[in-house]
Amino acid sequence: MTESQKSDVVILGIETSCDETSAAVLLNGRDLRSHVISSQITTHQKYGGVVPEIASREHSLHFQPVVQQALDEARLSFRDLSAIAVTYGPGLVGSLLVGVSGAKAMAYAAGVPLIGINHLEAHIYANFLEHQDLKFPLLALLVSGGHTHLILLEAHGQYKVLGHTRDDAAGEALDKVARTLGLGYPGGPQIQRIAQEGNAQAFNFPRAMLEPGSLDFSFSGMKSAVLNALNSARMRGETLSVPDIAASFQQAVVDVLVRKTLHAIKETRVKTLLLAGGVAANRLLRETLDQKLAEKGVCLVYPSPVFCTDNGAMIATAGYYHYLKGDFAPWTLNAIPGLGLV
Amino acid sequence: MKYLTIDTTTKVTAVALGEDKRLVGEGFLNTTKTHSERIIPMLDQLLKAADWTLQELNMIGVVRGPGSFTGIRIGIATAQGLAQVLKLPLIAVVSLDALAWAGKGRMEDVVPILDARKNEWYTARYNWTRGAEKAACLTSPQAMPIDKWLEYLKRLDRSICFVGDAAEKAKGRIEEVLGERAVILPEYISLPRGAYAVSAVWQRWQETGEGERVEPYYIRFSEAEVNWAKKEEARRSEGHE
Ligand SMILES: [Zn+2]
Numbered sequence: 378m379t380e381s382q383k384s385d386v387v388i389l390g391i392e393t394s395c396d397e398t399s400a401a402v403l404l405n406g407r408d409l410r411s412h413v414i415s416s417q418i419t420t421h422q423k424y425g426g427v428v429p430e431i432a433s434r435e436h437s438l439h440f441q442p443v444v445q446q447a448l449d450e451a452r453l454s455f456r457d458l459s460a461i462a463v464t465y466g467p468g469l470v471g472s473l474l475v476g477v478s479g480a481k482a483m484a485y486a487a488g489v490p491l492i493g494i495n496h497l498e499a500h501i502y503a504n505f506l507e508h509q510d511l512k513f514p515l516l517a518l519l520v521s522g523g524h525t526h527l528i529l530l531e532a533h534g535q536y537k538v539l540g541h542t543r544d545d546a547a548g549e550a551l552d553k554v555a556r557t558l559g560l561g562y563p564g565g566p567q568i569q570r571i572a573q574e575g576n577a578q579a580f581n582f583p584r585a586m587l588e589p590g591s592l593d594f595s596f597s598g599m600k601s602a603v604l605n606a607l608n609s610a611r612m613r614g615e616t617l618s619v620p621d622i623a624a625s626f627q628q629a630v631v632d633v634l635v636r637k638t639l640h641a642i643k644e645t646r647v648k649t650l651l652l653a654g655g656v657a658a659n660r661l662l663r664e665t666l667d668q669k670l671a672e673k674g675v676c677l678v679y680p681s682p683v684f685c686t687d688n689g690a691m692i693a694t695a696g697y698y699h700y701l702k703g704d705f706a707p708w709t710l711n712a713i714p715g716l717g718l719v
Numbered sequence: 720m721k722y723l724t725i726d727t728t729t730k731v732t733a734v735a736l737g738e739d740k741r742l743v744g745e746g747f748l749n750t751t752k753t754h755s756e757r758i759i760p761m762l763d764q765l766l767k768a769a770d771w772t773l774q775e776l777n778m779i780g781v782v783r784g785p786g787s788f789t790g791i792r793i794g795i796a797t798a799q800g801l802a803q804v805l806k807l808p809l810i811a812v813v814s815l816d817a818l819a820w821a822g823k824g825r826m827e828d829v830v831p832i833l834d835a836r837k838n839e840w841y842t843a844r845y846n847w848t849r850g851a852e853k854a855a856c857l858t859s860p861q862a863m864p865i866d867k868w869l870e871y872l873k874r875l876d877r878s879i880c881f882v883g884d885a886a887e888k889a890k891g892r893i894e895e896v897l898g899e900r901a902v903i904l905p906e907y908i909s910l911p912r913g914a915y916a917v918s919a920v921w922q923r924w925q926e927t928g929e930g931e932r933v934e935p936y937y938i939r940f941s942e943a944e945v946n947w948a949k950k951e952e953a954r955r956s957e958g959h960e
Pocket of ligand 1: 496500521654655686687
């Protein structure tokens, strides 16, 4: 070994669950030696969203070069690895299978353990990469294109789902509204961009809070309210301001996320909130939470933007904690597209 | 020269060990479990049974399609993963070429047919001349509507030997069109087997003598691409009017 010591824990993390092919090499859970992300966003753009079969085809072409580049940049070889960690769900089954099959073969040939990683868990663990001393219990708000979860972490690997979306995920609702507004894919960043020029008070879209005390979410009604406003304006022969709609809808989504989160904090009395998932990169959400939590003396932690979207570094980070516990996967590991957190 | 081969282009998981032109061992599983669950355990068992180690291998062979899109990718990802770690050359062969070995020595034309759904087969036509090193490919691989392909074969006025995962199911339909000129081999011969992959991979290795960058061979575009192209075409022809 050249760049690492025998006692080091070196994890290769691999992510192929949706539209990013990514690999990272992580030393001792903190020291990110390399991080390669091959994004398919431009490939899927003309279809207005991720096409599963095309995503799988892209992973198949990019998987091996991405892994090799990650090792080369880390100046390490397969022999230096302690384990290989790979996402096995949730996600698109065809995409997951490329990563799972490749990772399995690599681990088997290299004679190192295989670690199966839950993609949702990995999003949360992206926070552990950059923040050294997080103390349990922790509350996590996981918001992405596929998920909206409030999760209590009691210890490493111990999760309690306090609330989740009953219909659309927050990111999904943002994507759909962006598409309706002709803003293209991916919707979240587009809405955020155009919302800057709009008035967030222009429209009062409903904030679905569900029954009192519930920590669940519902975004499909809010999304429908936007579509209804657009339709009735069209009937009247009016056109609505796209920036105003984007700003008002973004505000409504953030309001719900923040209110539910504050409620969960009050109930659990945790002192630290972890923000995770693609929507965690949303500036309005971060700033609003930052301000509200500061008032309550709760610490807000979130990953750098590059670790919010799907990436191999978060897989390697989650893999590191599994490695410490000796929590390895059998060679029969399969992709589980609907894998839940608990 | 020692190598292993992987074929997961149909529901069958087929792995094999070869040494030069000789088949050393093979694993064949035609159950409901997925390739992903079976493939590494099967390879591991096979290597142990043969008393071979991964480190003894000199090459990895894989069948790259056509067939099940997901199966193709599992096979290639596995083969690439092994080859990458072990620093071995990778050799890829076409599923239909490999299946042509099921009809080695037959006088009839050999026609592999693989279920391509949508009432189509992935198919090609081969012929083994006496003493030949490999089958001659007379009609190159394609996705063909079943009826159209059978009519085409009928017009050739030759005897045809069918192999492949679609053969057993289509027996009645084939015999209806081709009558006595059709020979349908039993499944234990006609499903993809490690033995065929070993033959095809060894053949290809002798032709190329070196590893290659392997990409899936789907034949078909994805549905989304096809629909998008149709829409584009419609848009363009509207523009011309
Ligand atoms: Zn994700």
